[in-house]
Amino acid sequence: MSIRTDYTHLYTELEDGVLTLTLNRPEKLNAFTRQMQLDFIAALDAADADDAVRAIIVTGSGRGFCAGADLTREEGGKPFTAGDYMKEGADGLTDYSDTRLRDGGGRLSLRIFECLKPIISACNGAAVGVGVTMQLGMDVRLASTNARYGFVFPRRGIVPEACSSWFLPRLVGIQQALEWAMTGRVFDADEALKGGLVRSVHEPEDLLPAAKALAREIADNTAPVAVALSRQMMWKMLGADHPMEAHKIDSRGIASLGLSDDVAEGVASFLAKRPAEFRDKVSTDMPDYFPWWERREYR
Known part of the structure; x- marks a missing residue:
């Protein structure tokens, strides 16, 4: 586009x-x-x-x-x-x-x-x-x-x-x-x-x-999906009434992205001491719990 x-x-x-x-x-x-x-x-x-x-x-x-x-x-x-x-x-x-x-x-x-x-x-x-x-x-x-x-x-x-x-x-x-x-x-x-x-x-x-x-x-240095999620987590948590709300979303993010190609690349690039090449896209690879604030089961 x-x-x-x-x-x-x-x-x-x-x-x-x-x-x-x-x-x-x-x-x-x-x-x-x-x-x-x-x-x-x-x-x-x-x-x-x-x-x-x-x-x-x-x-x-x-x-x-x-x-x-x-x-x-x-x-x-x-x-x-x-x-x-x-x-x-x-x-x-x-x-x-x-x-x-x-x-x-x-x-x-x-x-x-x-x-x-x-x-x-x-x-x-x-x-x-x-x-x-x-x-x-x-x-x-x-x-x-x-x-x-x-x-x-x-x-x-x-x-x-x-x-x-x-x-x-x-x-x-x-x-x-x-x-x-x-x-x-x-x-x-x-x-x-x-x-x-x-x-x-x-x-x-x-x-x-x-x-x-x-x-x-x-x-140049970050994974697009991780940045998009981090931005929304920070802004949305400003209205949370307890840190448990952040804990739930943090945990879903770690569990979901932990299986992604981006995390595998992030770890591999760190160990190899080379720049990472993140390939997951915001348009197609956001995790299935996103956007969590619109879904009743995640409230």
């Missing part, structure tokens, strides 16, 4: 197993639109289905990463409204059950959460509103010294979106999450690093090379 390159608000480049997704509205600092949401989700669908993709990097074109939702009328009409989807229930109260009420940033965050490929954020500039919340479900976040972050929602009269009330406290702790979410202030990359939002800060010219070096380490 080949990676599409004809998206409207997204530029894609696949090189030696590393897929770079570049948000591509530089004249608007890559402000988020419904089309960008659809492009991004479609690109993740394609990446999950393509075994040539081993890791994903997300960055922005031009000076910004993503300046939040596009608030201009010509792009999105009246911002933060639900159109005609909000109805009154039989009890006279507002009925919020229509799935079309769900915010676009949240739809993207949930798709990122379910992704089978590791995702690295290379934040090159301004990342406010959905520009920062979309990064929370990515696995590793790198920042340029030019990066600026802001959970600016209370300064626009709204609440955090894109599942950020779930992701942010788990990444940085409740105290830091509340400070950023309640003040709505914009802060720099050094504060993001100190607060645990990003893994490292780089000079602008070094940002993408650093992200690609990390992606290469994954792509």
Whole structure:
């Protein structure tokens, strides 16, 4: 399968197993639109289905990463409204059950959460509103010294979106999450690093090379199925109520993959002191207990 390159608000480049997704509205600092949401989700669908993709990097074109939702009328009409989807229930109260009420940033965050490929954020500039919340479900976040972050929602009269009330406290702790979410202030990359939002800060010219070096380490040295399972195990276990839940899934993974060709190759390459050549594919060789969270017998 080949990676599409004809998206409207997204530029894609696949090189030696590393897929770079570049948000591509530089004249608007890559402000988020419904089309960008659809492009991004479609690109993740394609990446999950393509075994040539081993890791994903997300960055922005031009000076910004993503300046939040596009608030201009010509792009999105009246911002933060639900159109005609909000109805009154039989009890006279507002009925919020229509799935079309769900915010676009949240739809993207949930798709990122379910992704089978590791995702690295290379934040090159301004990342406010959905520009920062979309990064929370990515696995590793790198920042340029030019990066600026802001959970600016209370300064626009709204609440955090894109599942950020779930992701942010788990990444940085409740105290830091509340400070950023309640003040709505914009802060720099050094504060993001100190607060645990990003893994490292780089000079602008070094940002993408650093992200690609990390992606290469994954792509060149690891088994795709093991990485896909590890990613889902880590994220899904954040909601577990007891370590026994992790123990059950760990044990199924060890028992299942222990019979695989990849494990035989991993051991053989270690003993022979040579690079491993893993051949199992995410598209065809995921174990039969996956996805365990959707199957009643594994709950």
